[in-house]
Amino acid sequence: MNMVVCVKQVIDPEAPPTSFRIDLGTDKVAQLPGVSLVLDPYAEYAVEAALRIKDAQGGKITAIALGTNLLRDVVKKPLAMGVDELILLEDEAFEGGDSWSTAYALAMAIKKIGAHDIIFCGREASDWNAGQVGSGIAEILGLPSITLARKIDIANGKATVKRGTDVGYEVVEVSLPTLITVSNEIGEPRYPTIKGIMAAKKKDPVIWKPADIGVNPSQIGFSGRRIKMHRLFQPVREVNCEIIEGETPEEAGVNLALKLREAGIL
Amino acid sequence: MAEYKGVMIYSEDTEGKLAAITTELLGCGRALADDLAQELSAVVVGSGISGLAQQTITYGADNVYIIDDPLFKDYRTDSYVSVMEKVVKQVMPQILLMGQTSVGRDLAPRLAFRLNTAATMGCVELAIDPGSKLMIQTKPVYGGNAQAIFSCASFPQIATVRPKAMSPLEPDTSRKGEVIPIEAGLDPSTIRTKVLEKVKEEVEGIKLEDAEVVIGGGRGIGSAEGFKQLEELAKMLKGAVGATRPPCDEGWVPAGAQIGQTGKIVAPDLYIAVALSGSCQHMSGCSGSKTLIAINKDPEANILREAHFSVVGDWKKVLPAFTNKIKELLS
Numbered sequence: 001m002n003m004v005v006c007v008k009q010v011i012d013p014e015a016p017p018t019s020f021r022i023d024l025g026t027d028k029v030a031q032l033p034g035v036s037l038v039l040d041p042y043a044e045y046a047v048e049a050a051l052r053i054k055d056a057q058g059g060k061i062t063a064i065a066l067g068t069n070l071l072r073d074v075v076k077k078p079l080a081m082g083v084d085e086l087i088l089l090e091d092e093a094f095e096g097g098d099s100w101s102t103a104y105a106l107a108m109a110i111k112k113i114g115a116h117d118i119i120f121c122g123r124e125a126s127d128w129n130a131g132q133v134g135s136g137i138a139e140i141l142g143l144p145s146i147t148l149a150r151k152i153d154i155a156n157g158k159a160t161v162k163r164g165t166d167v168g169y170e171v172v173e174v175s176l177p178t179l180i181t182v183s184n185e186i187g188e189p190r191y192p193t194i195k196g197i198m199a200a201k202k203k204d205p206v207i208w209k210p211a212d213i214g215v216n217p218s219q220i221g222f223s224g225r226r227i228k229m230h231r232l233f234q235p236v237r238e239v240n241c242e243i244i245e246g247e248t249p250e251e252a253g254v255n256l257a258l259k260l261r262e263a264g265i266l
Numbered sequence: 267m268a269e270y271k272g273v274m275i276y277s278e279d280t281e282g283k284l285a286a287i288t289t290e291l292l293g294c295g296r297a298l299a300d301d302l303a304q305e306l307s308a309v310v311v312g313s314g315i316s317g318l319a320q321q322t323i324t325y326g327a328d329n330v331y332i333i334d335d336p337l338f339k340d341y342r343t344d345s346y347v348s349v350m351e352k353v354v355k356q357v358m359p360q361i362l363l364m365g366q367t368s369v370g371r372d373l374a375p376r377l378a379f380r381l382n383t384a385a386t387m388g389c390v391e392l393a394i395d396p397g398s399k400l401m402i403q404t405k406p407v408y409g410g411n412a413q414a415i416f417s418c419a420s421f422p423q424i425a426t427v428r429p430k431a432m433s434p435l436e437p438d439t440s441r442k443g444e445v446i447p448i449e450a451g452l453d454p455s456t457i458r459t460k461v462l463e464k465v466k467e468e469v470e471g472i473k474l475e476d477a478e479v480v481i482g483g484g485r486g487i488g489s490a491e492g493f494k495q496l497e498e499l500a501k502m503l504k505g506a507v508g509a510t511r512p513p514c515d516e517g518w519v520p521a522g523a524q525i526g527q528t529g530k531i532v533a534p535d536l537y538i539a540v541a542l543s544g545s546c547q548h549m550s551g552c553s554g555s556k557t558l559i560a561i562n563k564d565p566e567a568n569i570l571r572e573a574h575f576s577v578v579g580d581w582k583k584v585l586p587a588f589t590n591k592i593k594e595l596l597s
Binding site: 011013014016017018020022029098099100103123124126127128129130131132134135136138139140144145146147148150160163164165166167168169170171172173174175178183184185187188226227228229230231232233234235237239240241242243244246248249250251252253254255256257258259260261263265266 | 280340342343344367368371372374375376378379380383384385386387388402405406407408409411412413414415416417418419420458459460461462463464465466467468503511514515521522527528535536544545546547553557558559560561568570571572573574575576577578579580583584585586587588589590591592595596
């Protein structure tokens with residue numbers, strides 16, 4: 001089983017909202033001290049999905065990340081978790097892309113990797129919350145795709161996927177090769193072991209530039225965008241929170257109920 | 267060469283009736299179409315769904331394209347993308363809107379790539395730029411920490427719209443429109459996935475998205491038993507129970523109870539947030555609530571910056587007293 005997992009480095013989405021700022025004028029998210037870069041959580045679920053298949057029936061997993069200034073401690077996490085190879089599409093030309101240019105570059109890199117049975121992506125990335133790159137890669141490569149996977153079973157050259165829907169889930173079957181986007185219901189990603197972390201430290205990622213995957217810089221990154229961003233801003237929320245007090249927590253609970261009645265909410 | 271013209275919305279239904287999101291799309295699509303002085307059309311794809319055509323007209327469409335074929339009994343990416351590709355190439359709308367639903371999330375990106383255009387996912391505001399006449403698309407990003415405004419110069423401009431972000435029109439059964447059937451003309455062997463089973467996981471009682479009162483619980487609730495207390499309060503207020511992601515991941519509540527960026531979007535009259543910190547990804551799913559109340563022991567929790575009323579204290583002590591007092595007041 002040959003598997004490819006697309007991962008991404010993002011600003012820690014678990015950081016408190018108060019530490020989130022946009023740099024005025026640049027329309028970019030400010031890198032405030034104390035807020036770290038991490039592997040995108042949805043990408044971690046995708047890595048976990050691939051590792052479970054590898055645990056059950058063996059195989060090889062290649063992770064790909066795209067961007068600039070990729071911190072090795074961050075992008076090597078899939079290796080530490082048990083992935084076999086890491087490829088970085090690391091070049092200024094890949095920077096500033098949208099779903100289109102990103103999916104295109106990743107698809108061309110996957111083509112270069114060669115034979116694969118399953119390509120995994122997270123259901124969406126925690127920065128742009130678009131959820132398009134997986135479907136885009138599948139379309140460019142002419143593969144079937146199943147999105148929002150909660151559970152994946154592989155047998156007899158087929159994937160049976162529990163896909164989340166608005167009212168519950170559906171079970172979808174597809175022959176390999178296929179692309180699958182993974183949702184958090186798949187279950188907690190494993191922690192890297194000390195052995196895994198040591199092995200990842202020693203392993204150098206393969207770095208591919210645009211020419212290595214046969215793409216013209218005009219098709220990727222900022223130049224390859226189809227969507228123009230006009231503005232990035234933080235909506236102002238103006239709420240005056242009234243703290244309801246009490247001698248004891250119980251009394252505060254009672255006062256809250258009384259307050260709601262008084263305010264005509266109940 | 268023909269010109270791209272008009273606004274089109276992709277229709278979804280729930281048990282034979284237009285889905286709420288579809289009436290919202292029709293309301294928003296109507297405004298965009300009027301602004302452009304162009305027509306609003308709807309596309310209905312499915313099996314045995316001809317009854318929906320008139321409903322889309324009642325809610326604002328000028329005409330409806332209908333593809334009614336047993337092949338479309340289940341949503342399958344290959345068949346739906348192919349048929350929508352055919353419809354778009356035939357009708358050539360300038361704008362195509364879909365719901366940010368499990369169908370729209372799957373269909374919109376793949377269709378956009380197929381048609382060599384681009385989609386913007388999960389928009390909360392759409393407008394026509396007076397100068398360029400392009401659609402200005404606003405969507406939350408960074409899990410709701412920020413919003414971004416986009417436009418796309420390739421046609422059709424595709425956007426998915428978040429549930430509850432737009433208002434439907436008042437239904438008008440006297441509205442007339444043309445119903446135009448389209449042949450699917452699809453080779454079944456090109457459909458590579460098969461739906462083996464469809465399972466509903468709705469929580470009993472009032473649907474979370476429709477509830478006027480929602481009690482949301484976070485990681486701090488600590489257990490499935492804890493959520494029983496929230497259910498008791500919900501029952502009393504004729505509301506529903508929702509949760510942030512951790513309780514769903516822990517299995518204390520079903521995955522369908524998740525409210526937030528990747529879960530359900532709720533906009534009740536009253537949202538009572540219990541033992542949840544108020545991460546952006548969660549708030550993004552409940553920020554439309556009219557009154558927000560927080561019970562949290564952490565005075566620094568983000569939820570206290572967004573709530574109208576709050577109690578700083580341990581929910582295990584505050585909530586039973588609150589629930590009892592409400593029981594007394596309501597009786």
